[in-house]
Amino acid sequence: MSGERYPLLWIGQVAVVTLPTEIDVTNADTVREDLLSAVNQGAVLLVADMSKTTFCDSAGVSALVRTFRRATASSSGLRLVVSTPAVQRVLSITGVDRLLDIFPSVAASMAGPYGLSGQAIQPGGPQAESATAKADTDGGGTN
Secondary structure, X not given: OOOOOOOEEEEXXXXXXXXXXXXXXXXXXXXXXXXXXXXXXXXXXXEEEEOOOOEEOHHHHHHHHHHHHHHHHOOOEEEXXXXXXXXXXXXXXXXXXXXXXXXXXXHHHOOOEOOOOOOEOOOXXXXXXXXXXXXXXXXXXXX
16 A cells, blocks of 8 residues: 555544545555545544546445445444435445445535444534444444
């Protein structure tokens, strides 16, 4: 790994990585490495900004799922920003839209509770507790 190749913006403990127009077998490993780099740097929430992404193949989907698993193991949250119908369709067909939270914009992705701890960027009150309960029941973790 030779550092990030895609733009990375830190907002507090939230890392926003802007992903490329196309994610396929030629760059999926780089995408995964850059996303994991942000997790390794201590991001409480990782936002994968795919708002400009118009194509994502199975290698790209695999990179997102692998990043999600690693982020979860590190007690980080992962959210996707998707605005193109083609990418939304791929995520729906593969079931990734049921695994990950998908938002229409970066601002929307940061508006509520995040991470497995239920911490919130803005005071979340009951929302933060319900996010923790959702993470406990959705993740299929060990209970």
